[in-house]
Amino acid sequence: MDNRPIGVFDSGLGGLTVLKEIIKVLPNENIVYFGDTARVPYGPRSKETIIKYTFQAINFLISKNVKAIVIACNTATARCLKEAQNKYDIPIIGVIEAGARTAAYSTKNKVVGVIGTEGTVSSKSYNVEIEKLDKEIKIISKACPLFVPITEEGWANTEVAYLTAKEYLQELLDQDIDSLVLGCTHYPILKRTIGKVVGEEIKLVNPAKETAKDLKDVLEENDILATMNGYQPTYEYYVSDIPEKFVSIGQQFLKRDMDDVKTIEIQKY
Numbered sequence: 001m002d003n004r005p006i007g008v009f010d011s012g013l014g015g016l017t018v019l020k021e022i023i024k025v026l027p028n029e030n031i032v033y034f035g036d037t038a039r040v041p042y043g044p045r046s047k048e049t050i051i052k053y054t055f056q057a058i059n060f061l062i063s064k065n066v067k068a069i070v071i072a073c074n075t076a077t078a079r080c081l082k083e084a085q086n087k088y089d090i091p092i093i094g095v096i097e098a099g100a101r102t103a104a105y106s107t108k109n110k111v112v113g114v115i116g117t118e119g120t121v122s123s124k125s126y127n128v129e130i131e132k133l134d135k136e137i138k139i140i141s142k143a144c145p146l147f148v149p150i151t152e153e154g155w156a157n158t159e160v161a162y163l164t165a166k167e168y169l170q171e172l173l174d175q176d177i178d179s180l181v182l183g184c185t186h187y188p189i190l191k192r193t194i195g196k197v198v199g200e201e202i203k204l205v206n207p208a209k210e211t212a213k214d215l216k217d218v219l220e221e222n223d224i225l226a227t228m229n230g231y232q233p234t235y236e237y238y239v240s241d242i243p244e245k246f247v248s249i250g251q252q253f254l255k256r257d258m259d260d261v262k263t264i265e266i267q268k269y
Contacts, residue, residue, distance in 0.1 A: 001224075001225060001227040002067050002223075002225070002226065003030065003226050003227055004030070004065050004066060004067040005029070005031055005032045005064065005065070005066050005067070005234070006022065006030070006031050006032070006067065006070065006215070007058075007061030007062075007064065007066035007068070008031060008032070008033045008034070008069075009033075009034045009036075009054070009057040009058070009061060009069065009072060009076070010033075010034075010035050010036070010073045011035070011036050011039065011040045011053075011073050011075065011148075012035050012037050012040035012041070012148070012152055012186065013151070013152065013246055013250055013253075014072070014073070014148070014185035014186030014187075015033065015035060015070075015072030016033070016035075016185075016250050016253055016254055017185050017186075017188040017206070017208045017253070018072035018095065018185055018211055019031065019072070019235075020208070020254055021211065021212035022070070022211075022212045022215060023235075024212065025212040025215070025216050026212070026216055026226075027233070028227070028228050028231075028233055029219075030226065030233045031233070031234075031235050032064045032066055032236045032238070033237050033238065034057055034060055034061060034238045034239070034240075034266075035237075035246060036053060036057060036240050037241045037243075037245075038239075038241035038266070039053060039266075040152060041075075041117060041145070041148040042075040042119060043075050043117025043118045043119045043143070043145055043148065044117075044118050044119065044145065045075075045119065047079045047080070050075060050079040050080060050119065051080040051083055053266075054079075054080050054084060055080075056266050056267065058088060058092070059269035060238070060264065060266060060269040062090065063269065064236070067090070067091075067224050068090060068091040068092070068093075068215065068219060068222075068224065069088075069090060069091070069093075070093055070095075070211065071084065071092065071093070071094045071095070072095060072185050072208075073185060074096060074116050074117065074125075074183050074184050074185060074207075075119040075120050075184070076094070077094030077095050077120075077125070078094075078096060078119060078120045078125035079123060081096075091219075091224075093214055093218060095185065095207045095208065095211045096120075096125045096129055096207065097129050098207050098210030098211040098213070098214050099126065099182075099183060099205055099206075099207025099210065099211075100129030100130045100132075100181070100207075101129070101133065102181075102205045102207065103130055103205045104130050104133035104134050104137060105133075107137060107179045107203075108178050110134070110136050110137045110138060111140070111176050111177050111178060111179075112130060112138070112139050112140070112178075112179045112180075113139075113142065113169075113172040113175075113180040113202075114139060114140070114141045114181045114183050115141070115143075115168065115169070115172075115180065115182065115183055115184070115187065116183030116184045116187075117144075117145060117148065117184050118143045118145055120143075120183050120184060122143075126139065126141070126181060126183055127139045127141065140171075140172050140175050142168060142171065142172055144164075144165075144168045144184075147161075147164070147165075147184065147187055148184065148186045150164060151186040151190060151249075152245070152249070154245070154248070154249050154252075156190045156193060157193055161193045162193050162196060162197065165190065165193050165196075165197045166197050169194070169198060177202060178203065179202065180194070180202055180204055180205065181205045181207065182194070182204060182206055183207070185207075188206045188208060189253055191204060237250075237258055237261040237262070238263070238264050239262075239263055239264075240263065241263065243262070243263055247261050
């Protein structure tokens with residue numbers, strides 16, 4: 001048993017969708033969350049830059065004495081999960097494998113849509129993982145770069161978000177997808193708007209849910225679950241810029257107070 005915190009990292013506030021699921025699955029765990037809000041979005045950046053940013057985030061989380069790390073960012077998972085796992089002697093998981101598994105098992109007509117940042121889509125990471133499970137599945141991918149800034153602005157349920165989603169998703173609908181992977185951790189915040197565009201017949205796959213279950217398995221395998229002694233777990237939040245916006249949007253989404261969000265100079269790590 002191990003009461004050290006879990007580290008969760010994202011390019012911004014999108015990783016709060018993963019945090020929300022982790023809290024449901026692992027309610028006794030302490031958590032340290034870092035959102036790299038000064039450098040969001042990661043999607044258009046080079047692999048080298050994303051590796052640099054990810055390693056800085058991991059170094060920071062390790063300085064907080066975390067026992068495991070979730071890279072709650074699809075772009076960072078796609079670009080450098082393996083590099084991170086090879087570099088650090090600590091359990092590190094990403095979000096892509098879990099989402100791919102859910103999509104492969106949920107599709108009925110074997111036509112799956114994947115939306116994400118430019119970095120995630122160009123990496124074809126979801127394609128690789130889905131094809132490992134079922135080579136017959138047809139995968140239609142689409143980069144939706146405006147979804148991240150729309151979410152970060154707090155516009156997830158506005159007409160702007162709806163019209164943008166309609167423009168992005170029509171070509172996927174035209175190819176008869178029956179499942180849609182929300183391949184960026186920001187996108188579940190847009191779930192209601194995306195649902196209006198695609199309709200109830202299409203299953204929206206949120207990789208965050210399966211990632212939380214995968215994390216529980218990793219903690220059990222390494223015998224580092226927190227003790228279940230009835231104490232109140234702590235949640236610490238750190239960002240690299242603009243904590244006010246992070247707090248206002250984050251509290252709406254998590255439905256809980258986010259006390260004392262701290263700003264750090266991530267470049268030091």
